[in-house]
Amino acid sequence: MRRPRFGRRRTETIDDRLERCGVDRREFIGFVSRLMVAAPFGLGLTAAASPEAVAKTVAAVRRPSVIWLHFQDCTGCSETLLRTSAPDLGTLVFDLVSLDYHETLMAASGHQAEAALRDAMDQNDGQFVLVVEGSIPEKEHGIYMELAGKPALEILQEVGQRAAAIIAIGSCASWGGVPSAAPNPTGAAGVERYLRTKPLVNIPGCPPNPYVFLATVLEYARTGQLPELDGQRRPKFAYDRTIHDHCPRRSHFDAGEFAKAFGDDGHRQGWCLYELGCKGPDTHAPCSTRHFNEIEGAWPIGIGAPCFGCTEQHLAFTVPLHEVIPIHRATPPDTYPPVHAPAGRLDPLATGAVGLGLGALLGAGYVASRRFSNTPRDDRIPAVAEAADEDPAAAPTEEREG
Numbered sequence: 001m002r003r004p005r006f007g008r009r010r011t012e013t014i015d016d017r018l019e020r021c022g023v024d025r026r027e028f029i030g031f032v033s034r035l036m037v038a039a040p041f042g043l044g045l046t047a048a049a050s051p052e053a054v055a056k057t058v059a060a061v062r063r064p065s066v067i068w069l070h071f072q073d074c075t076g077c078s079e080t081l082l083r084t085s086a087p088d089l090g091t092l093v094f095d096l097v098s099l100d101y102h103e104t105l106m107a108a109s110g111h112q113a114e115a116a117l118r119d120a121m122d123q124n125d126g127q128f129v130l131v132v133e134g135s136i137p138e139k140e141h142g143i144y145m146e147l148a149g150k151p152a153l154e155i156l157q158e159v160g161q162r163a164a165a166i167i168a169i170g171s172c173a174s175w176g177g178v179p180s181a182a183p184n185p186t187g188a189a190g191v192e193r194y195l196r197t198k199p200l201v202n203i204p205g206c207p208p209n210p211y212v213f214l215a216t217v218l219e220y221a222r223t224g225q226l227p228e229l230d231g232q233r234r235p236k237f238a239y240d241r242t243i244h245d246h247c248p249r250r251s252h253f254d255a256g257e258f259a260k261a262f263g264d265d266g267h268r269q270g271w272c273l274y275e276l277g278c279k280g281p282d283t284h285a286p287c288s289t290r291h292f293n294e295i296e297g298a299w300p301i302g303i304g305a306p307c308f309g310c311t312e313q314h315l316a317f318t319v320p321l322h323e324v325i326p327i328h329r330a331t332p333p334d335t336y337p338p339v340h341a342p343a344g345r346l347d348p349l350a351t352g353a354v355g356l357g358l359g360a361l362l363g364a365g366y367v368a369s370r371r372f373s374n375t376p377r378d379d380r381i382p383a384v385a386e387a388a389d390e391d392p393a394a395a396p397t398e399e400r401e402g
Helices: 014-021 025-038 051-059 076-082 089-096 110-123 152-160 170-175 210-223 250-254 348-373 382-390 397-401
Strands: 065-070 098-102 129-133 165-169 200-203
Touching: 014 051, 014 089, 025 051, 025 210, 051 210, 065 110, 065 152, 076 170, 076 210, 098 110, 129 152, 129 170, 129 210, 165 170, 165 210, 170 200, 200 210
Parallel strands: 065 098, 065 129, 129 165, 165 200
Antiparallel strands: none
């Protein structure tokens, strides 16, 4: 029996595929609009001024082949793709990208799944995008995770060396995530430690926004280049700002209005969650402007929970959830009075000093006024007086009339 070929070298464009499958044009424009929201600037793919122009650019992209590997993960990053509604999962998997291997979504298992992975690599050798979900355990030669009898680290290196580019999706794949939390019994680490010779982008988050992932994949398929990255290999178009910069509770932070406990008046009125442990001031992520599941307010702070800092290695799974962190960048301005001003008290010594100062000023003013009232009429400005003595006609009118 002939074994089916799961992977094929793709030459058709996204537009060819959408037309062949009868995808509605309006739905495609809606998807492109969401891409523009996910990447409003800093990405060549969405640099055009209108959704129609961006749609034309995206439609001309050759459908990229994607191989998706799972390691130490909770499948939450795949789950975020399952929750996209525009496009839905079918459009995402079968039209925009060619998802040639994904252990969770594929029907094959066991030997058939292994065959699918080999076929996908052979038919798209050096051209596929490898997506890694989950951290890689390295302690004790990687015995804490094996697939088909091979350690996860060996599989990562075998597949990664044949990929065109690598996307580490989620915090676990980016830098270790939950499995790397102390004491890190499996020696979990991110992909970057093992595949440094390949183009690699980290998309941290627990989970990350699916449109950030799609924008990154399509940008690479269009240009052959990854988007501009920051010092932690994160795409700048999505991680160039802190959550705090565009947080809907920012005005309360600036006004010094902080919720003190869950369910108190401040919390119910939407006050800032910083004192409840919010890590937003030190967390670079797009959550505050790009919400999940196309639902306004579908993100932690939007439902009244503090930011956990899941995109930052020095915060997530390291600093306790409700522990207050130092603020390095943004501080409340002093243009507003404090909400709870402490009551002061009068200091007798300070009061006496102020009284003496005011008395001295009043006394000096009285003496000056007396001197001014007793000044002779001829005590004039010297230059004017001299001119009047030499020429009476130059004197002021009222003096000449007198």
